[in-house]
Amino acid sequence: MHTQTVVTQIKLPLANAYLVQGERAILIDTGAAGDANRIVRTLQQAGVAPANLALILLTHGHGDHAGSAHALAALSGAPLAMHAADEAMARSGRNTLGVINGLEARLMAPFVNKPFPPVAASHVFDKGFDLHRYGVAGHVVATPGHTPGSVSVLLANGDALVGDLVMGGRLGGALYGTRPRLHYFVSNFTQLHQSMEVVLATRPQRLLVGHGGPLDAATVRRWWEGSAGQQVQKWFTTE
Secondary structure, X not given: OOOOOEEEEEEOOOOEEEEEEOOOEEEEOOOOOOOHHHHHHHHHHXXXXXXXXXXXXXXXXXXXXXXXXXXXXXXXXXXXXXXXXXXXXXXXXXXXXXXXXXXXXXXXXXXXXXXXXXXXXXXXXXXXXXXXXXXXXXXXXXXXXXXXXXXXXEEOOOEEEEEOOOEEEEHHHOEEEEEEEOOOEEOOHHHHHHHHHHHHHOOOOEEEEOOXXXXXXXXXXXXXXXXXXXXXXXXXXXX
């Protein structure tokens, strides 16, 4: 009999992190610098000691998702994994934002584009990998677009943890958080389009995002097949 997978959203000031519990527990993203204590409290409330984490996985290397990675890896002793294409950015402790997508993005940029503690991952990968070895029914796939090294976690329970591939609502998810929209920053629109198609082709039930959410997959699919997909295609024809 398989252990049920339970996903706990950890709402942080700038971004979401996620605790995924199966036979073991893994942490997806680590928030900004200074968020470690908030995350540890949520782990403890869920009955998970930091030392019992099997893995810490970063969906990408921006500071609002990787800012507490160094602190939590040191505290827990868990292996820290990230895609090779974002390793240099994470090691530098400085964000590479890409295209700033709209007025709201320009307003938000100063809040997120700050230096963060450099991250040295113990497991750097360039292809997806299976999470069963870490006690979770699911796998990691590369989904570049927001950043070159963005990845998503596709769980057997129907949840897709997609980082900043897409976001919910406005003001970092504070308003209308269950409405899908393009993220403020995009490194490559062609890759973003391809990655969204990859995720939606797996027919998830929910998309768990880095800002706002959760997003109903059917709602995301309608949005993507309408205005959003058309907008992205206009962008990548000029890249």
